[in-house]
Amino acid sequence: MTLCPHCKKPNRDEATRCIWCGQSMAATPAEPPATPTNRVQDAAGERRPPPTDDPLAGLEGLLPAVPIPPAPRPARADGEPQPDEREIRDAELLRAIAIEPPPLEPPRPPRMVAQPLPPLRVRWMLYVLVIAAVLIPLISGGQLDGLIRPLPGQAALAESLADLVPEKPVLVAVDYGPSAAAELDAALNGALVQLEGASVQAVFLSTRPEGVDLARQALSRLEEAGTPPGAYCHLGYLAGDAAGLRLALTSLSAALGRAPEAGAAQEACPALLHASGIGEMGAVLVITDDGHVARRWVEQVGARTDAPLLIITTAASEPLLAPYAASGQVRALVSGAYGGLSAASQDPRRTLYSADGFVALWAALAGGFAWGLFGRRDKTERLKR
Amino acid sequence: MKRVLPVAVALMTGWIVLLDMLLEPAWLGPSARILLEIALVLSACALLYGTAHLGVTHVSRLVRHEPEGLYGAVLVGALLVTFISGVAAPTSGAMTWIFRYLYSPLQATLLGLMTFVLICAVYRVARLHQKRALPVVGLGLALLLIQVLASDTISPILPDLRDWIMRVPVTAGMRGILLGIALGMMAAGMRLLLASDRPYTGE
Amino acid sequence: MNVVLPEGSLAQTLGLWVAALLTLGVLSYLVGDNPVFRLTQYLFVGVSAGYAAALAWTYVLAPRLAELIRDPGSAWPQAIALALGALMLTRAWKPLSPLARLPLALLLGVGAAVAIGGALRGTLVPQVAASMVSVAPVDYGGGLRGWAYALDAATLLAATIAVLAAYQYHAADRTGPAPLRRVASLLGKGGRAIITIVMAALLAGAALSFYSALRGQFDFLLFGLLGGRGL
Numbered sequence: 001m002t003l004c005p006h007c008k009k010p011n012r013d014e015a016t017r018c019i020w021c022g023q024s025m026a027a028t029p030a031e032p033p034a035t036p037t038n039r040v041q042d043a044a045g046e047r048r049p050p051p052t053d054d055p056l057a058g059l060e061g062l063l064p065a066v067p068i069p070p071a072p073r074p075a076r077a078d079g080e081p082q083p084d085e086r087e088i089r090d091a092e093l094l095r096a097i098a099i100e101p102p103p104l105e106p107p108r109p110p111r112m113v114a115q116p117l118p119p120l121r122v123r124w125m126l127y128v129l130v131i132a133a134v135l136i137p138l139i140s141g142g143q144l145d146g147l148i149r150p151l152p153g154q155a156a157l158a159e160s161l162a163d164l165v166p167e168k169p170v171l172v173a174v175d176y177g178p179s180a181a182a183e184l185d186a187a188l189n190g191a192l193v194q195l196e197g198a199s200v201q202a203v204f205l206s207t208r209p210e211g212v213d214l215a216r217q218a219l220s221r222l223e224e225a226g227t228p229p230g231a232y233c234h235l236g237y238l239a240g241d242a243a244g245l246r247l248a249l250t251s252l253s254a255a256l257g258r259a260p261e262a263g264a265a266q267e268a269c270p271a272l273l274h275a276s277g278i279g280e281m282g283a284v285l286v287i288t289d290d291g292h293v294a295r296r297w298v299e300q301v302g303a304r305t306d307a308p309l310l311i312i313t314t315a316a317s318e319p320l321l322a323p324y325a326a327s328g329q330v331r332a333l334v335s336g337a338y339g340g341l342s343a344a345s346q347d348p349r350r351t352l353y354s355a356d357g358f359v360a361l362w363a364a365l366a367g368g369f370a371w372g373l374f375g376r377r378d379k380t381e382r383l384k385r
Numbered sequence: 386m387k388r389v390l391p392v393a394v395a396l397m398t399g400w401i402v403l404l405d406m407l408l409e410p411a412w413l414g415p416s417a418r419i420l421l422e423i424a425l426v427l428s429a430c431a432l433l434y435g436t437a438h439l440g441v442t443h444v445s446r447l448v449r450h451e452p453e454g455l456y457g458a459v460l461v462g463a464l465l466v467t468f469i470s471g472v473a474a475p476t477s478g479a480m481t482w483i484f485r486y487l488y489s490p491l492q493a494t495l496l497g498l499m500t501f502v503l504i505c506a507v508y509r510v511a512r513l514h515q516k517r518a519l520p521v522v523g524l525g526l527a528l529l530l531i532q533v534l535a536s537d538t539i540s541p542i543l544p545d546l547r548d549w550i551m552r553v554p555v556t557a558g559m560r561g562i563l564l565g566i567a568l569g570m571m572a573a574g575m576r577l578l579l580a581s582d583r584p585y586t587g588e
Numbered sequence: 589m590n591v592v593l594p595e596g597s598l599a600q601t602l603g604l605w606v607a608a609l610l611t612l613g614v615l616s617y618l619v620g621d622n623p624v625f626r627l628t629q630y631l632f633v634g635v636s637a638g639y640a641a642a643l644a645w646t647y648v649l650a651p652r653l654a655e656l657i658r659d660p661g662s663a664w665p666q667a668i669a670l671a672l673g674a675l676m677l678t679r680a681w682k683p684l685s686p687l688a689r690l691p692l693a694l695l696l697g698v699g700a701a702v703a704i705g706g707a708l709r710g711t712l713v714p715q716v717a718a719s720m721v722s723v724a725p726v727d728y729g730g731g732l733r734g735w736a737y738a739l740d741a742a743t744l745l746a747a748t749i750a751v752l753a754a755y756q757y758h759a760a761d762r763t764g765p766a767p768l769r770r771v772a773s774l775l776g777k778g779g780r781a782i783i784t785i786v787m788a789a790l791l792a793g794a795a796l797s798f799y800s801a802l803r804g805q806f807d808f809l810l811f812g813l814l815g816g817r818g819l
Contacts, residue, residue: 118508126504127618133799134806147536149544178489179496182804183797209640210492212647213484216476237647239432240425242702246406247421250414254422257651257666289797295563299710300702315532315796319789322551323560326744327718329710337796338532351807353800358533361500361799366526368504372511387686391693399697406705423669424698427691429648430673436641439633456630463634464641471642472650478599480642486603487610488639490805491632494614497802501618503795524788529795549740550789557744558786560715561751561779567707567715574700574707585692 010093126368133360137352144355145345153325154339156332160283160308161194168282169201173297174215175208180289180314183336186353187312188218188287190343196222200282202232203269207244208293212237233269245300250277279305287312289336291320298324312336392580399578440464463487608813611805649673719748747782754779 002011004018004025011018015025083091117123164170172192176184195202204215215234222232235256238244248255253276278284284307286297294311302309302324308331313321315337325333337358344353398420404410405417443457451457470479507526510518528550534540535547576582613628652666660667672691679688723742725734753775764772 118505118512122508123505123618126508127501130500130504130802134803144536147538149535149537152548177492178484179492179801180797181489182493182807183800209643210484210488210636212643213481216481217485237643239429239644239648240421241428242706243421243424243428243698246702246706247418247425251418254418255425257648257655295711296706299706303706303710303714314800315793316790316798318793319551319555319559319786320563322556323563323715323718326552326556326560327714329714335793337800338535350811352803352810353807355533357799357803358796361795362526362529362533365504365507365529365795368508369511369522369526372508373514375512387689391689394690395693395697397697398694399701402698402701403705406701407708419665419668420694420698421702422665423672424695426648426652426666426669427673427676427695429644430676430691431695432644433641433649434676434679436637439637453626456626459627460630460634463631464638467635467638468642468645471639472645475642475646482599482603483635484639486607487631488635490607490610490808491614491628491635493801494611494805495632496798497805498614498617499798500795500802503798520784521787521791524785525791525795528788529792532792532796550785553740553743554747554782554785555789557747558751558782560719560744561748561754561782562786563711564715564748564752565755567711570703570707571712574704577696577700578704585689585696587689 012090012093122371125371126364129364129367130361133357133364134352136360137354137356140354140356142345142354142356144359145341148338148341148355150342151335151338153332153334154342157191157310157312157334158194160310160331161191161198161200164195164198164200164282166199166201168280169203170195171278171281171284172202172204172215173284173286173288174204174206174211174218175286175288175290175293175297176214176314177208177210177289178214180336181214182353183314183340184287184289184312185218186340186344186347187334187336189221189347190340191285191287191310191312192218192222193343196227196231199231201230203281204232204234205238205248206236207238207241207296208288208290209237235269242296242300245278245296248277249279249301249304252277279307281305281307283308283310285310285312289314289317291317294321295324298329302329308332310334312339388583388586391585392583395583395585396578396580403578436464436468604813608809611809719745721745747778750775750779751782752779754783 002013002015002025003009004011004021004023006023007018007021009018009020011020011025017024118126172188172195174188192202204219206212206215219232219234223229235252238248238255240247240255244255278301284297284301284305286294286309288294288297288311291313294313294317297311298309298321309329310332311321311325311330312334313336315335318333318335321330321333324330338355341353341355344351401413402417402420405413440461443454443461446457447454447461467480467483470477470483474480507522509515510522531543531547531550535544537544573582577584610628610631613624616622617625649670652663652670656663656666656670672694675687676691677688678684721741721744722728723738723745725731725738728734728737728741753772
């Protein structure tokens with residue numbers, strides 16, 4: 001057993017690197033104190049023969065420097081083999097390893113696991129497929145839009161909005177970013193039209209910074225559509241994530257302070273005269289592209305109020321929220337991609353929003369998949385495989 | 386004292402809010418509300434300091450003439466202009482302009498770019514026959530097909546099949562995952578409220 | 589207050605072209621990483637950080653500060669909150685940095701409590717309760733329909749348990765009697781299969797969402813910019 005020159009921990013004799021600290025065993029920081037014999041050797045500068053009791057005395061240099069394994073020792077009289085010195089040392093080393101956890105290994109260079117990107121030629125073909133999928137509604141003209149059956153969540157949303165009473169306002173939480181605007185704007189517009197039809201006041205709020213301006217844009221659209229200004233109000237940004245929601249549940253004025261758009265919350269927003277907190281609203285409509293934000297609404301607000309919680313979300317977040325819809329905690333769950341199709345078709349502005357595009361997207365992805373799976377491989381790829 | 390006081394603050398405030406949430410005693414309500422409001426203000430302060438730190442980091446990179454320093458100058462410039470516009474006139478046209486013509490196209494296109502990344506990933510998974518990813522991608526494509534063709538006209542089974550997949554296997558799987566997340570959050574939270582974890586002391 | 593940028597104004601025209609150039613700048617990544625794409629990345633981070641900070645000041649801190657100045661007597665909670673917020677600044681100066689631990693402790697303590705309360709009352713209890721449904725066809729009206737619903741309920745319950753077992757299947761500690769371990773292993777494998785379905789559903793949803801974002805930008809380039817309309 002050899003001690004590591006760096007950390008002084010035991011290692012096997014033949015170890016080249018310390019199993020504890022990872023340092024080289026060869027680099028001894030200090031020479032051991034020399035014996036009188038050694039001193040003679042060093043001073044003379046010549047090699048002395050091994051001790052005379054060695055059976056190989058005189059043959060030094062003729063034989064290769066290979067360690068000779070020790071001869072097996074005779075077994076004890078009772079038949080039980082006796083451990084030799086090396087085995088005892090190994091056992092001691094094993095015990096030391098078992099008792100004392102080794103330190104972290106020295107950092108190793110990371111193994112390259114990332115595979116190279118597809119060749120440029122292939123990538124461009126794939127990009128063309130995607131662009132074709134986006135532009136296909138220009139040619140097809142939305143042939144499939146009329147064939148899509150409304151999702152179950154859409155019917156539940158329509159029913160919930162129809163059940164609202166004008167006395168109680170509805171909180172509309174605009175909690176999505178501009179990246180999801182193309183998917184969610186149409187569904188939000190559709191819901192706002194239904195709210196207006198039920199003469200229910202809408203109170204806008206955002207727990208995500210980006211939502212504030214998107215709520216302003218939705219209000220601009222309402223103004224353009226001729227909705228009277230008293231039908232809605234904008235409370236602005238609610239900070240604090242879950243803590244902010246928990247506070248707003250019982251007291252909106254405490255949660256919002258006197259933010260510019262809220263004024264003194266109740267004064268600027270007549271709808272709030274009937275509700276001091278989110279818990280007293282007629283319903284809570286959350287539009288978000290983030291499943292975790294939606295979960296926060298369910299946990300902090302939905303679990304503590306009788307007001308129905310309605311969620312419009314992106315297709316990417318819909319699976320995350322499916323259990324809440326199944327358990328009844330979310331009264332209506334609408335996926336934006338398909339949920340907004342009917343509202344988008346009523347929008348006079350021309351867009352590429354169409355079910356045809358979704359089918360084309362599937363075709364592009366399936367084409368890419370099939371090409372990868374069955375496409376001809378060049379020589380390099382075959383060799384790699 | 387450097388450690389005891391923060392631990393005491395974390396335990397006291399945490400337990401007051403937790404008891405108020407779970408048991409809702411009337412006498413605890415006002416204290417919990419004040420603590421929540423303080424936490425709300427502190428989160429806003431943390432956001433401001435984080436932004437300031439981002440700016441300082443990039444300014445120091447610029448001062449040290451690091452290779453990416455010039456990009457940092459763009460970042461700091463955009464940060465300052467947006468912040469000053471937002472503070473000086475939050476509902477002004479300048480803020481609206483920045484949001485609609487700078488922020489929105491950047492965020493939306495970055496997400497849109499993922500479509501190209503996704504199709505390359507799908508191709509690569511198929512090309513390399515990655516055993517673990519192949520079933521996910523294959524099944525994903527099948528589910529996408531069912532979703533995009535969920536029409537009575539094509540087949541009356543397709544819409545029902547889509548609903549069933551969302552209602553049974555996806556709901557069950559996601560429920561298990563959500564329960565796991567909730568248990569994990571509770572475990573992590575309890576470690577904080579029992580002072581086993583004290584990240585605020587730097588331990 | 590809703591700000592509408594005047595139709596056809598210089599600000600709007602300039603904005604449309606800037607937005608179009610930025611869109612193309614981000615899409616330039618398709619030809620590979622390049623300085624234009626990096627510039628758009630840094631610009632995006634700068635604008636988003638500045639925007640969030642401005643909102644935090646405008647909607648949270650400024651109103652409370654104004655209230656404190658207006659009525660210091662009744663706004664003592666705001667005073668404490670702002671004082672603790674100021675203490676956070678001491679983190680930057682080492683001799684005083686221990687003081688920053690107090691607001692951090694409060695923030696983390698309250699955050700943990702809210703997370704626990706929410707997870708317990710909002711997810712754990714309702715979701716477990718929703719899993720405990722009857723698997724008797726009679727409870728669903730009997731007949732073929734009753735059997736179908738009962739089968740759905742049983743599948744839902746078994747699949748949820750299987751996914752939970754998948755966590756145990758992955759855990760390092762696998763003690764217990766051998767038959768139990770075998771059942772846990774089988775359930776775990778089933779759970780992994782269910783998780784694969786969930787991942788596939790998430791992938792399908794993500795594809796639709798990414799596509800929608802891209803489609804929105806093409807809408808802007810084709811109809812918004814060339815048609816001369818605002819975003």
